[in-house]
Every structure is written in structure tokens, then in C-alpha cells.
Amino acid sequence: MNISIAQIEDKLCQLLCADIKVTAKNGKLARVETPFFFADGDPYQIYIKEMPGGVLRLTDMGHTMMHLSYENDIDKFREGTRGNILSQVKAETTAEENNGEFYIDTPLENLGYNIFRLGQALTKINDLTFLNRARAESTFYEDLKEQLKKIIPEEKIITDYYYEEMENAKDYPIDYRIEGKQLPLFVFGIPNRDKARLTTIILERLLRSQANYDSLLIFSDQSTIPRSDLARLSNVGGEMIASLDAESDFSRKLLRKAARN
16 A cells, blocks of 8 residues: 555544544533434434443433434334344444443443444444345334234234135145134235235135135335236235335224224
8 A cells, every 4th residue: 555554544533533522511421422323314412421430431311212213113123123133233232221221331441442332333223213125024024913913902813824725725824814894804914026926826826715705915015016916916815005104094994804802
């Protein structure tokens, strides 16, 4: 390299120092301004709190969870796949949590390092709202089951149901069977194109077997399903719900068909 390592280190130190500012709040508390921001542009809230024994506590004072709660059900961050990811984030970054407050205790000499460790933790926690495709699909079924349980008593929901009168029934699982007002209601969750195609095959087999049922098809995001696959599915399926976010549509269509008593 033509530029010396010392020059690079010096320039990085200048830039990082310019982005980190500390403002006193009271006798034992100071706010740290960092280059970390939420997706909406609000900065992370990181504070330094003086603890007994010369220990410094870097803490978000509970602000991160409060900020995310404006547009998310943060209780879900502690359940299923999201809960596992949150536990992994805390383990990887050594961040502790107390009633929604995330913090790292540190000696003065490791303060800079741990500011970035806490920033990394808060970023990964924020990313729970933007799970990658594989994780989003795994949490879709958790969220779908949770939505069903809010409307229908859990004991009336049969998961991974098989229509035994169909040949090779075990090859064609139905996500949920719910007792209907007139007919059994078969509910299918559809997070992606592959599941849309599989659901089409299952519904076609049910029709061939002359099964008597209603169906409800619930998408993670209907707009991501190719039109040709959606057309084939609509030919054999019942009512559709475009997204789990359409909660009123979900409740209305489910209650129209399902027996609650």
C-alpha cells in the first residue's frame, strides 16, 4: 500500500472522534451521540451511567424497545424464532437486558470498544423488524397461529391435519383444520411461491376426493406470488387474505366461516 497504516489509523480516529460526542445530562449520567440511526432517521439513545466501583454502564435506558413498539408488537420479539435471535444477539454482544433496557457494563479503558458493541446489539435488535426471507417465512407460521388463537379457541384448532379419506393423505398436510359453521374450514398459510403451488396440489386432491369443506388461504404477501400461480390457486381455493397485516379482513373472513362455540 502507498498509504501508511499510521495515516489510515489517524484518519479513522479523526472521523470516528468527530462522530462520537458526549453531553452531560446530570451528575451521574451523560448522553453519547453516535453515527447509529433507526430506519426512520432517529438516532440511537445511548447513555453512560456511573455505577459503584468505578464501573461505567452503557445503556439505552429502554429507548430502543419503546421506539420499536410504535410500529411493532414487541412481545413477539421474545417468542419463537425472534426470541431465539434476540437471545443470540445478547450472547454475541455481551449486552444485558433488564425490563427492556439494554446495557453493557465496562471499565473506562474499554469504553470505546463497548460503545460499538452496544451499537451493534441495538442494530441487530432493530433488524428483528427486517428479518431476511428465510427467517421471515419461519416466523410467518408462528404469527399466523397467534392470529388464529386470538379469534378461535386454541382447542378448536387442529394443526397439520390430514384428510384421511384421501389416498396418501400424509403426503398432503393441511396447515389447520377449524370446525366451521356449516363445513370444516381448512386454513392454509402461504409464505412463498412454493407453498402456493403445494396448496394448489392439495386443494386439487381434496376436490378429486370429493371432500366437503371450506378453505381460507392466508398469504405472507400476496403480491410476491407470480400471477400464473395465483390464478391456478384461485381456481381451486376459497377466500384469500392478502397479508397477515390485514387483521380486520382476517378476522371478518375467519369468523364468517368458523364456529367459535
